[in-house]
Amino acid sequence: xxxxxxxxxxxxxxxxxxxxxxxxxxxxxxxxxxxxxxxxxxxxxxxxxxxxxxxxxxxxxxxxxxxxxxxxxxxxxxxxxxxxxxxxxxxxxxxxxxxxxxxxxxxxxxxxxxxxxxxxxxxxxxxxxxxxxxxxxxxxxxxxxxxxxxxxxxxxxxxxxxxxxxxxxxxxxxxxxxxxxxxxxxxxxxxxxxxxxxxxxxxxxxxxxxxxxxxxxxxxxxxxxxxxxxxxxxxxxxxxxxxxxxxxxxxxxxxxxxxxxxxxxxxxxxxxxxxxxxxxxxxxxxxxxxxxxxxxxxxxxx
Amino acid sequence: xxxxxxxxxxxxxxxxxxxxxxxxxxxxxxxxxxxxxxxxxxxxxxxxxxxxxxxxxxxxxxxxxxxxxxxxxxxxxxxxxxxxxxxxxxxxxxxxxxxxxxxxxxxxxxxxxxxxxxxxxxxxxxxxxxxxxxxxxxxxxxxxxxxxxxxxxxxxxxxxxxxxxxxxxxxxxxxxxxxxxxxxxxxxxxxxxxxxxxxxxxxxxxxxxxxxxxxxxxxxxxxxxxx
Numbered sequence: 097x098x099x100x101x102x103x104x105x106x107x108x109x110x111x112x113x114x115x116x117x118x119x120x121x122x123x124x125x126x127x128x129x130x131x132x133x134x135x136x137x138x139x140x141x142x143x144x145x146x147x148x149x150x151x152x153x154x155x156x157x158x159x160x161x162x163x164x165x166x167x168x169x170x171x172x173x174x175x176x177x178x179x180x181x182x183x184x185x186x187x188x189x190x191x192x193x194x195x196x197x198x199x200x201x202x203x204x205x206x207x208x209x210x211x212x213x214x215x216x217x218x219x220x221x222x223x224x225x226x227x228x229x230x231x232x233x234x235x236x237x238x239x240x241x242x243x244x245x246x247x248x249x250x251x252x253x254x255x256x257x258x259x260x261x262x263x264x265x266x267x268x269x270x271x272x273x274x275x276x277x278x279x280x281x282x283x284x285x286x287x288x289x290x291x292x293x294x295x296x297x298x299x300x301x302x303x304x305x306x307x308x309x310x311x312x313x314x315x316x317x318x319x320x321x322x323x324x325x326x327x328x329x330x331x332x333x334x335x336x337x338x339x340x341x342x343x344x345x346x347x348x349x350x351x352x353x354x355x356x357x358x359x360x361x362x363x364x365x366x367x368x369x370x371x372x373x374x375x376x377x378x379x380x381x382x383x384x385x386x387x388x389x390x391x392x393x394x395x396x397x398x
Numbered sequence: 399x400x401x402x403x404x405x406x407x408x409x410x411x412x413x414x415x416x417x418x419x420x421x422x423x424x425x426x427x428x429x430x431x432x433x434x435x436x437x438x439x440x441x442x443x444x445x446x447x448x449x450x451x452x453x454x455x456x457x458x459x460x461x462x463x464x465x466x467x468x469x470x471x472x473x474x475x476x477x478x479x480x481x482x483x484x485x486x487x488x489x490x491x492x493x494x495x496x497x498x499x500x501x502x503x504x505x506x507x508x509x510x511x512x513x514x515x516x517x518x519x520x521x522x523x524x525x526x527x528x529x530x531x532x533x534x535x536x537x538x539x540x541x542x543x544x545x546x547x548x549x550x551x552x553x554x555x556x557x558x559x560x561x562x563x564x565x566x567x568x569x570x571x572x573x574x575x576x577x578x579x580x581x582x583x584x585x586x587x588x589x590x591x592x593x594x595x596x597x598x599x600x601x602x603x604x605x606x607x608x609x610x611x612x613x614x615x616x617x618x619x620x621x622x623x624x625x
Binding site for chain 1 (some may be wrong): 447449469470472473474475476477479481483487488489490491500501503504505506508509548
């Protein structure tokens with residue numbers, strides 16, 4: 097058994113090397129397919145980042161009536177924090193709100209003067225609430241609508257921004273769904289292209305398969321070397337596609353940073369290098385082995 | 399011992415390749431299967447190595463009933479047979495040495511034995527200086543000698559040569575026939591399917607004549623006679 101396995105590997109390596117151009121062509125096609133796969137990984141990272149930055153901008157602010165005590169506000173804060181849908185709650189006191197306003201309009205003398213002349217702080221204390229997921233704002237708003245809480249509120253921004261929030265949530269869901277479908281379709285196309293390339297290479301070896309079988313080679317010994325060749329092509333293609341992806345990520349990084357501030361594609365590539373390479377390896381080796389297995393099968397009858 | 403019992407091979411109602419073939423070949427015999435193209439020689443060979451299955455009848459090879467063997471059992475049968483084809487059928491990516499070694503490797507023979515046997519057999523067919531050459535670097539006669547070396551290296555009980563001289567000039571044809579005779583003298587059963595009259599007549603061995611799928615004549619020390 098060990099002898100047969102070592103021979104399968106030996107034949108696989110020898111055939112891959114001696115086939116020369118056909119092997120190189122298979123690797124080249126696989127590199128293209130895997131590059132597309134890498135592109136999909138990047139695409140998903142970019143859309144995730146874009147969605148995150150949009151999600152980050154959605155929140156609900158609750159403004160308290162001026163007669164509400166800080167204790168009551170903090171009670172509401174605590175009760176909100178106990179909800180599983182809530183990611184974080186930020187308390188902005190009346191003083192803090194005033195300070196933020198002043199800071200924001202520091203350059204505008206007229207407003208600064210007007211504010212300075214005020215004897216009473218006109219700003220209301222507020223809670224800024226962030227949900228774990230954007231589609232949870234509706235249920236948080238519902239919770240806030242309970243009379244025991246709403247009695248303290250002057251206004252809740254969700255009801256003012258409901259249409260915009262709902263639209264954003266819809267868009268985010270669509271991008272997620274669309275990205276997933278696109279990934280599946282493109283991965284399928286890449287898989288089929290590789291499958292056909294390997295199928296053609298094995299088609300040209302069908303006589304050789306016949307000879308092996310005539311000489312008394314078992315199915316495993318005929319099929320094994322082709323599968324080893326598929327694995328070698330997959331490993332080489334994975335390495336090459338990652339090497340090619342590095343400059344692609346480096347040179348396009350700037351464009352994406354303009355679209356999504358704070359997102360560096362090359363840094364993403366660099367920090368996720370190992371997992372990207374493993375995905376490529378898994379996809380390359382998997383499709384290489386499976387294609388060879390299926391393509392040889394049709395020549396192993398009789 | 400090889401036996402065909404009432405063997406039929408019918409492809410469709412218009413094409414019958416073999417019809418009621420009864421044949422028995424004893425160990426150590428040299429049998430020429432002769433007939434025109436399409437007489438059924440190659441079909442008989444394909445049935446014997448399990449490449450095709452008979453429509454009716456039984457085929458025996460030693461302990462095997464070939465017509466009943468499953469796909470997984472065929473490699474075992476084929477390791478008892480050496481086959482030489484008209485078009486040589488060498489593996490293009492393997493050297494002469496590797497092509498011959500392949501017949502031993504598929505049977506799981508150890509490397510040491512292979513390294514000892516292959517040069518001996520290549521020497522026997524006169525190719526000890528071409529061991530490292532690939533098939534495209536060899537002449538037709540040389541390719542056929544590699545094929546014969548591959549067919550005999552695992553010491554099969556039977557060697558089947560299907561039109562082995564069909565692609566060769568007369569000089570190389572005789573070289574191959576002499577080689578096959580030598581192998582037969584060493585005790586291997588030899589089945590030679592051919593339509594070359596001169597070769598068959600000069601062999602002076604058993605001749606089985608096929609015509610339109612039927613055995614027309616089966617003679618010891620026979621001649622090639624076409625009806």
